[in-house]
Every structure is written in structure tokens, then in C-alpha cells.
Amino acid sequence: MSQQGRGKVALLMATAACFLGGTIGIPVVITLEPFIACYALRSGPPEQFAQVLLGPVAYSSVAVRQGWRGCHPCLTAAIRLRC
Known part of the structure; x- marks a missing residue:
């Protein structure tokens, strides 16, 4: 996109994707952490x-x-x- 002159849009999209990924990913990992810990202790x-x-x-x-x-x-x- 930057070669097409749309670098600002590309950076904005990358920033939004990073923010959404972190916002969704962190609660998912926190929610699944007790189950992962139980599996690790049973192995x-x-x-x-x-x-x-x-x-x-x-x-x-x-x-x-x-x-x-x-x-x-x-x-x-x-x-x-x-x-």
C-alpha cells in the first residue's frame, strides 16, 4: 500500500489490527490460563x-x-x- 501512496492508511490499519488483537487476545488468554495450568500440572x-x-x-x-x-x-x- 505504501508503494501506491497509501502508507498512512496501511499504518492506521496495522495499528488498529494490533490494538484489536491485544484487546481480544489478552482476555482470552486470561480466561484460558487456569485450564492450561491444570493440563500442565497433569502432564x-x-x-x-x-x-x-x-x-x-x-x-x-x-x-x-x-x-x-x-x-x-x-x-x-x-x-x-x-x-
């Missing part, structure tokens, strides 16, 4: 391992084009798991 070691592994794997699959910089969070998570 055993295999499920906890899968949950811990999911974050770095998801990040590295998204950041696959960044090479070494995409692997850095995965390595940091692996070091933190050891402690």
Missing part, C-alpha cells in the same frame, strides 16, 4: 519433554533461512534444560 515427563521441545523446533522451522542465527535460540534452550 507427566513425556508430555513435558514434548512441550519443552516444541518451542525450539517450531522456532527453528520458521527461521530456517537465517542459518546459524535461527539455531541460536534452540541452543540456548538446550543449555537451559540442563540447569
Whole structure:
């Protein structure tokens, strides 16, 4: 849109989308948090391992084009798991 000379409209739309996403998302997360906590407390070691592994794997699959910089969070998570 900015290449068409409508940069102001694009920024306004992005700002409105961010505001609405936060306004709707925060109450949803607050509402679902007790259920997520109950699930996390009921899960055993295999499920906890899968949950811990999911974050770095998801990040590295998204950041696959960044090479070494995409692997850095995965390595940091692996070091933190050891402690």
C-alpha cells in the first residue's frame, strides 16, 4: 500500500489490527490460563519433554533461512534444560 501512496492508511490499519488483537487476545488468554495450568500440572515427563521441545523446533522451522542465527535460540534452550 505504501508503494501506491497509501502508507498512512496501511499504518492506521496495522495499528488498529494490533490494538484489536491485544484487546481480544489478552482476555482470552486470561480466561484460558487456569485450564492450561491444570493440563500442565497433569502432564507427566513425556508430555513435558514434548512441550519443552516444541518451542525450539517450531522456532527453528520458521527461521530456517537465517542459518546459524535461527539455531541460536534452540541452543540456548538446550543449555537451559540442563540447569
